[in-house]
Amino acid sequence: MSELTQNLKPYCVGRYLIDMPGDVLVTGGATVQGVRIESEAMTHEAYLQEVASRKAELRGTKSIDPYPFLYADDEIDGPDAHYFVYRGNLSDGPANRVFEAYKWDHGHRFKLGIEGSDYLHPDQTNKPYIQALDVKNDVPVKTALIFDLVKRLRWRSEDEIPREPGLCFFGAFLPGKATDKEDVGAQFVFPDNRDVSLGLGSNSSIREPNTLLQRGDQINAGLSSIKGGRTIRKGAVKLQGIDAEEWLIAGETDLGVPGSMFTLEANSMTSSAQSPLLTLDFYTGSPNAFMRDRIKAASMSESEAVAVWDIVSGTLRPRPNGF
Template identity: 50%
Template sequence: MTELTANLKTRCVGRYLINMPGDAVESGHAKIQGVSIGAKAMTEEAYRKEVAQRETVLKATKSVDAYPFLYAAGQARGENTYSFIHRGTVYDDPSRRYFEGYKWDRGYRFLPKIKTYDYTHPDQTNDPIVKQFDVKNAVPEKTALVFSMLEKLRGRPEDEIPTEPGVCFAGGFLPTPEGSNESVDTQFRLHHMEDATFDIGMTPDLRETTTLLQRANSTELRAALKAADGELIRKGTVELPGLKSEEWLVEGRRPETGRRPRQLIFILH
């Protein structure tokens, strides 16, 4: 632990700042307003090649029915942006739409994606189930959402700390006011310690009705720990300034190696 904390650097994850070992390598993605967003480091030339190859594949794909597979392709909003709207797979219902956005900025390629629907092309509005939907074609709404994100997304080196409200994720930053329906999943991996990783999940939306300690004491988790030849090291509350938190430290045997790595689960409320 002394070695891990000897050279800490501040990183931005989600809407928070945390201190991590200086050589930790970051990976992960975000999901905001239903849009999954990932970033990948690449040159602008590589980005343009990737988009061109993707367009070639989508244009060459034919649905198994009489309806198109690719519905839209072209520049989105802002510089170095592009987008596609397609069926997803050749077997998907004609109403299914997948929106893919592309953007290159400051050495990173962004790829926001969202699944949506259009019951007007072809027209299925007389279907009894479709009649119950207030919105028969959600493509314009989702297009506006993704276009707005593409316009704002920007590349972010791992040590850059934004000064405005927004969401940080591996390789990127989206300026946006604080709200709900967002999550960030990030992993920090250490070069010199293969078994040591820091997995961080952040969201303002409550996913559980019970606390970590309540779940750790459940019959199901006790049985899973026993099946993994596991052992409880410690659990309890942790005092942090202005925050309620809980921790659960366990170890268990990995079937493939027989080793007993420890896993620390830490929850902030």
């Protein structure tokens, strides 16, 4: 395992850094202020074709009532950013709104989405439950939110470690100060050990009622349902500027082979914009975004998995000026 961990480099996830092998496979996305954001490598021609196809599809969809299906269809500062506002499914009521935006930058397509409602067009304020709503039309607010995110969002190579405040996720960087509604996730898969993955999550909008170790009874109960399930070790962990807890488990995986399931958690009960809930999950002998095939055995032994975990998890740290 020494070859695997001797040439590590920093990767940016959310507002944090973690060191991983330089050839690691990466995927992930983010949800910011309720807006789901995903990125995909794509040529400019393919991007334009995708937007054109989506435009034709939405324009060609007719609602089953007298009200429109498509409410907005326009560019955002040029042809490389476009947005739609439409009803959603044909069975959705006339107040339902789906916001969908696209942006192309440096060979990557970003797709953004959020749902909203408008009970004023058509006017449904004669209904008591709608009269009780504080906001009866959030289309203007969510349109402004989508526009703001689209304009700020830019492509980022995995080698780039930004020096300004902002969120990193796969293929992207969103500049801006930390907020309490940021959910970012990334999965790293070792190319020569496709059954080995590490998932890092950062969520500033979730605050748990207890810590990882305080959920011991629940975890131990779950262990009893795993063939060969047992605790390798557990306890508090001091990282670079982060107080965390870890629980390392061994047992049969979803692929039916003995493997490892390690978890680290920080800021469980104190999650906020400046210290979001952090979760780090390490699996061997398990399926992931890049490997779903059946295997006869995990590609790492238990001792090798622990050695890799100790090195990699110990590098998790806040990104300088990230917040």
